Amino acid sequence: MDEDEDETSRINDIRNSATPETKNLKCKVTHVEDIRSNGRRKLLIIGKTGTGKSTLCNVLTGNPFNADIFPVSSGAASCTQKTKFCDAFFNGNNEDPVSIIDTIGFDDPSTDNDAEIVAELVDKLKNACDFVNCVVLAVNGQNPRLDGSLVGMIRIFEGMFGSKFWDQMVVVFTRMPMDKKNKKKRLRSTENKTDDDVANSYMNEVKKKFESSVPERLQHLFIDACYDEDDEDENKSFKEATYLLRTLLFEPDGLPTNQIKLVETEHQKLNEKVKKAEDERKEYEKAAEDARKEKEALETKHQLEIVKLEKQRIEKENELRIKQEKLREEKIQAQEKMSEAEKKESEAKYKADIAELKRQNSEEKSKEKHEMNEKHQRDMDELKRKNEELDQKAKSRGFSYWDWCPLAGTIRRLVKD
Ligand SMILES: Nc1nc2c(ncn2[C@@H]2O[C@H](COP(=O)(O)OP(=O)(O)O)[C@@H](O)[C@H]2O)c(=O)[nH]1
Numbered sequence: 001m002d003e004d005e006d007e008t009s010r011i012n013d014i015r016n017s018a019t020p021e022t023k024n025l026k027c028k029v030t031h032v033e034d035i036r037s038n039g040r041r042k043l044l045i046i047g048k049t050g051t052g053k054s055t056l057c058n059v060l061t062g063n064p065f066n067a068d069i070f071p072v073s074s075g076a077a078s079c080t081q082k083t084k085f086c087d088a089f090f091n092g093n094n095e096d097p098v099s100i101i102d103t104i105g106f107d108d109p110s111t112d113n114d115a116e117i118v119a120e121l122v123d124k125l126k127n128a129c130d131f132v133n134c135v136v137l138a139v140n141g142q143n144p145r146l147d148g149s150l151v152g153m154i155r156i157f158e159g160m161f162g163s164k165f166w167d168q169m170v171v172v173f174t175r176m177p178m179d180k181k182n183k184k185k186r187l188r189s190t191e192n193k194t195d196d197d198v199a200n201s202y203m204n205e206v207k208k209k210f211e212s213s214v215p216e217r218l219q220h221l222f223i224d225a226c227y228d229e230d231d232e233d234e235n236k237s238f239k240e241a242t243y244l245l246r247t248l249l250f251e252p253d254g255l256p257t258n259q260i261k262l263v264e265t266e267h268q269k270l271n272e273k274v275k276k277a278e279d280e281r282k283e284y285e286k287a288a289e290d291a292r293k294e295k296e297a298l299e300t301k302h303q304l305e306i307v308k309l310e311k312q313r314i315e316k317e318n319e320l321r322i323k324q325e326k327l328r329e330e331k332i333q334a335q336e337k338m339s340e341a342e343k344k345e346s347e348a349k350y351k352a353d354i355a356e357l358k359r360q361n362s363e364e365k366s367k368e369k370h371e372m373n374e375k376h377q378r379d380m381d382e383l384k385r386k387n388e389e390l391d392q393k394a395k396s397r398g399f400s401y402w403d404w405c406p407l408a409g410t411i412r413r414l415v416k417d
């Protein structure tokens with residue numbers, strides 16, 4: 001039988017040996033919606049899904065690990081869909097009234113919106129709780145990894161409470177059976193590293209990751225919620241660990257929850273970043289498209305003006321020809337009755353009139369052409385200025401849009417050229 005199977009059958013044995021009586025609550029627990037000013041110590045349990053938070057909550061009320069006060073999941077899906085408040089007695093001791101807060105792991109695979117989970121937790125802690133005396137960070141002792149999602153989760157709590165959060169914290173390694181056989185097995189599999197060695201190197205990792213926020217003496221405990229009461233070592237280990245946890249919980253200082261801020265989860269931040277990038281992309285795509293359309297419209301307008309001018313030129317040429325013809329006919333008719341001297345004078349006048357007509361025509365023509373070209377140039381300059389402004393705006397936002405959107409880049413270059 002390999003070690004995992006051994007462990008599963010051990011837990012199943014404990015489960016099966018639980019009589020209906022023991023499955024019913026041994027110690028009084030009440031689900032509540034509000035734990036403000038209730039005179040109880042408040043214990044907040046956080047950690048990744050499946051580490052055993054709800055199981056731990058059950059046993060810390062003095063009840064069996066599988067009591068359904070805080071539903072425990074056996075499969076991949078988590079059972080804790082909402083933050084749960086319970087009024088109970090620490091370890092079932094009537095002299096130690098506590099409120100226990102069971103939370104949801106933000107990495108919960110059955111929920112796809114951790115922003116919602118954080119919002120619910122923040123709301124509950126801020127409005128239905130007044131302070132927290134101890135924060136248990138539950139870590140699966142069988143595989144104590146400080147991975148990205150746990151770091152992210154701790155940062156969320158740091159963001160909510162501020163760095164004081166670390167002063168109330170204790171790391172609890174769960175799922176580590178403390179009987180001789182299992183301890184020996186662990187020693188063998190970790191090449192003679194004791195549980196404390198493994199825990200200390202984990203704590204050092206935490207300190208390295210969160211640096212100065214972490215107090216030098218950040219406490220850690222080992223609690224196997226599924227411990228066997230009949231096993232002397234397991235029983236002793238559970239009693240010692242819960243005694244220490246009780247000491248921490250009943251220390252005078254509490255962490256007020258009224259200052260809690262609504263923090264952004266990575267997920268939420270990511271969504272916002274993606275949305276912002278998308279909006280900016282759309283904005284610039286539209287601007288580039290508008291610039292392209294504007295350039296097209298200006299070019300079309302300019303072409304139309306050229307055609308119109310050409311038409312006017314042809315009309316004027318025709319008019320000029322008609323006028324010249326008329327002048328010539330008038331001159332011939334007049335000259336029939338003139339003397340030689342008068343004819344000469346009339347010929348000179350006719351030539352001067354024709355020259356003046358041509359001059360006027362060409363002056364008008366070049367003036368119109370010049371005006372049209374000037375206007376077109378002004379429009380194109382204005383367009384260029386607008387495009388440069390667009391470029392500046394993109395650069396100042398650290399958003400090299402034209403580089404990473406080839407289509408926009410092409411449109412852009414077409415407009416610029
Ligand atoms: N052996 C052992 N199993 C545990 C322990 N704590 C939790 N488990 C098991 O781990 C699974 C997940 O536990 P649960 O409390 O629902 O985890 P949560 O998602 O952190 O609330 C359940 O099958 C528990 O029976 C423990 O201390 N020892």
Ligand SMILES: [Mg+2]
Nearest residue numbers: 053054079080
């Ligand atoms: Mg749970």
